[in-house]
Amino acid sequence: MNPVGVVLTHTREGFSFVTKHSFASGEFVYYRLGGDRVLARVRHTEPLRDYPVEFLLDPEVDAGDVAVFYGLDASDYQFYRAHARVVGYFDRIVNEFINPRVMPLSGTRIERVDDTILSDVNRVSASEVGSAHIGTILGTKTDAVLSVREMVSQHLSIIAATGAGKSYTVGVIVEELISAKNMASVLIFDPHGEYGVLSDIQNDHSFWEEEYRPRVRIVKPEQIKIRVGDLTPGDFISIMDEGNMSEKMKTLFMRAYESLKKDEKRLTRSFTKNELRETIEGLSDGTNEPSIAGLLWRYDRMVREKIFDDYRSIPLREYFQPGLLTIMDVSGIGEWKQQWIATILLRQLFDAREGTDNERYSEERRPERYLPHPVFVILEEAHRFAPQTGDAKSRQILKKILSEGRKFGIGVCMVSQRPSKLDADALSQCMTQVTMRIINPSDQKQIGESIESVSRDLLDELPALARGQAITSGVAINTPIIVEIRERRTTQIRGTSKDAPRVWREQMQDERSETIETRPSYELDVGV
Template structure:
């Protein structure tokens, strides 16, 4: 390995070394102690010596020329003071870094961490089953490889400001999940309709191996049906209530719903829209005519909505299969419908996985609820479904899965550009974090409070990360690391900013080439 510096001193939290290399925050160095190479992460870099201030007054004369004129050695001004935090040595028996609890002595030689040492940053090796190669460690050619087992079982967060490469990174993660090394069961809940380009996966030879060929299923919002019998009282009221539904109306509606549900326990099917309407009608007693009429008028919002069906529901087995990516495109419907669909999908999936694992459901008796394998859901615009302030229909179900889903093999990826608007408890449940450029101070504060594994110096680096760079931390990797996200194998996801000048010019020039331009017959209106 290459010696790059010498230890000067140390403090409680880190040590300082002198070097000619302008290290960036997050880069790795190492030193030898008791025959172990100790990995350390750079926290801060600053020049060791400054030129005398008088050398800087003249903007024309170079300070180095003045130093030479006065007999000073310019090499003295080429050194940096670098502080670094000890990560530790990798113990293969424990499969983790062990901090030696002793800082290096003054005079200890600092070396550049080579590929062999940097490979210990990864929990798994590139190309093995359960691996996800998503890029290279900053300033190196060493791969950054995540453990898919840990990532999907203990949830993932992907956080980035608009334009930092968030959706692109989601695409890289999906590519890895659908590769022959994983053959995952993945569903993307897509509020903007930007992930349909990932359908390229099923026709791309890079993802095929022998008999394995990944499948991509795209579901549009008009194809989604929710069985009316699967709705809860709160769901109905949230649909029916425009702010004018009285407490008496709500009580009577709940009475009708409970009565029908009680009767339904004796049946082998759920109730229909007409049956619920008839049950509401049956509550008329001569004293509540106007109230019943008000309920029925509002209930029309349910009966008129094509999404609600008497018999069809979300086909879990069709959406979740190993080696299949399902994209739920809900881009052309409103927030409340998106939240309702997400809530019922998550609720049914949790019930199915829990029931399958506990052997309540069998393939022959419950084919629509029997899911004998883990699943992974990527939730774009996660702050819409679990907001920090206010409520969303999906919030409680999502929080339940984030806290209990690990036991039943349900993984969630929370993707957002505004972490400060995302429920803090939900974010803290994501034990692997991919954090890209974040500029907003309130968003940075939320990240610092919710993600324990990221140090303050790395948080301070978030605004300066380039597009496509990310700080990865958590259980899927052995220590936090700054990564350059690799190139995509599929087409770029739609959603990037439009090239307005280019489009204007292309349209105008194309228009003019087919138009004979004549002088105006009147004076042009040049405005005020």
């Protein structure tokens, strides 16, 4: 036994114990109940007894010395009252913690946990197939490990304020997913072009194992195309309509679109931009020329965008393969175009996985849509694609995948620094959460309302978390914990803040070294 305290009293919310140790919020202890060891999480600590105010009036005199002078035992003032919340005992049959619903009585010994007890926090071990070792449990050397099976199938959120280590943590999780123990099929939707450094993975021998070599593919903005035949009528109208498109124009466009779709000659391929334009022109009947002209003007303006193509689209089978990390760099592309790219990507992905599982697609029938394995999509700046307010074309399909994607093996990781701007329903569908430092009160409130598995006292720690610390909770782990994110194996992601003073000084030094000192050819009249 390793007793560190004794229970003082308990309430319905938890219990308090007396100890000489100063426990940090989030640390674990346990007590014995019959043959079970019941885990508890420390909420906060406070002094058990304060010195009299008179002992503290002179900062030059140690309060302990004053206590001794008056015949008191100074050690009596070195105890803490620690408040803890019961987690439960681990039941290996159901593989989860069970709350005994019985609080420890006054006088019950409290013991410090060891690695054996803490390892029950993890659903899987760090070296096990299907595991993601993301760091250590705060204040210990015990590994913090997520179950990749649960994380991928039931979605993940990574939420953090700017500078808290969000992109770094994404990199850690990607390293785990693409390692030999998982060989995942992962795509990062990268609005800022900051994840390209993860290409180091494919040349890093530490990721190699026997015949396995992870691969990384970076898709540059100019390589990304949307095939016009992949757009729905609603897509076209949403892009063309800036608020002044008449109902007659919309009706005419719908007729042209449906006419092409019904044309049996088009069944073997998608229609082209010119074919759709010609079909619109063919609807002219002598009475609707102004509407046709207005529709064609809007259509021509839309299809002039280089992102729209007759034949090229998002090649799912090239982007999604086991052991392949695809980084879709959409930096430099306007936000509305990013939303459309995300919309088409997610829509085609859902169709491919659903159609493959339901045997509509195969290697022989529509092989370009045959996708016979689960996939994982990481959406940076997720609040752009599923905002709480405003219109984002990608929100509908993203929410559909979050609610139904589990059946078809589509996992999503939503990454954001502003959860209050993220659709609450979408966030609540992410059943594993990695939540780092959050300071904004509205963001904290959104997290508290969306994450049911984390207690209020643990959420109160969000503003105080250091860089690289995270509250990890949800179905991929047995109980919420505070984690120290491990060191990355690959290069630091470019999302870190610039060291402005260093850059300024280096720039000035470079300019000075290039400047040749010259003297004026005349004397300056400075006056007297």
